[in-house]
Amino acid sequence: MLPDGAIEVLDHGFVRLDDAMADDLSVVNGARVSFARRKEEMDESDAGLVRFLMRDRHGTPFEHNSFRFHVRAPIFIAREWFRHRVGSFNEFSMRYARATDDFYVPEPEDVRTQVGKPGAYSFDPVTPEIAETTRDELTAVYETAYATYERLVELGVARELARCAIPVGAYTEFYWTVNARALMNFISLRAAETAQREIRRYAEACEHFFAERMPVTHAAFVDAGRVAP
Ligand SMILES: Cc1cc2nc3c(=O)[nH]c(=O)nc-3n(C[C@H](O)[C@H](O)[C@H](O)COP(=O)(O)OP(=O)(O)OC[C@H]3O[C@@H](n4cnc5c(N)ncnc54)[C@H](O)[C@@H]3O)c2cc1C
16 A cells, blocks of 8 residues: 555555655755854745855755655665665565565566667667566566465575575665755666666656755756756
8 A cells, every 4th residue: 555645656666755854944054054144034045045056066055954765666676776875774674574575567668678788778668569478477487486485484494595586576665864965866867867767767756755845956956957966
């Protein structure tokens, strides 16, 4: 079931903003403390200051805030996500809890072929037959893998070992706490055309929550070419 306020992503995933201490004023006051100044409300000069900081890549004022996301995603997406070192993660444990039997099966229109060279691939649709074969083959592997996992657990094999049978298409859950500067870096890289389609959908969901909480900062980020300061 989709938790309250979550954005649904892929077939069994979501992004939910669990909590946030984040607004545009945190950027403004982080910068204005240099002059022993503080504002209680944003005005147009503050919006201009945010745009200046973004454009000239004064990054540290964008660090005085925090977003805590709750994410459900396939393991191969989590692996890409966890490469983002600036931020904190805690993940569901397959040592302590039973693995989920939810696995990612792409929608037919998301089954694609890659064309071109490494670093410059484009991804084209496949025929409906290949799309269905892909979905059927993945489903068959998932069923076999999960049956093996369950058999091993029933035999008394530790979950930490039985999980070797679980493919990277299985869903995992994690919490991710991150400030706006590192979040913009994530969005810049992972909501881009060059990122894998599946993580892009997650990054777009994170961007939605970011834009909601810090609209001036988000607009400045977009105007600056979506490059993190
Ligand atoms: C399209 C795409 C393809 C990718 N392909 C591969 C791949 O084939 N193989 C692979 O291994 N990875 C791959 N990556 C992962 C990539 O190399 C980064 O690890 C990942 O995007 C995290 O980016 P980051 O280091 O900027 O983020 P974070 O780790 O969150 O760091 C944020 C910023 O902090 C600074 N920083 C953090 N740590 C250091 C440090 N140790 N030294 C100096 N500065 C630091 C940098 O300015 C960095 O941009 C890929 C990423 C993308 C988006």
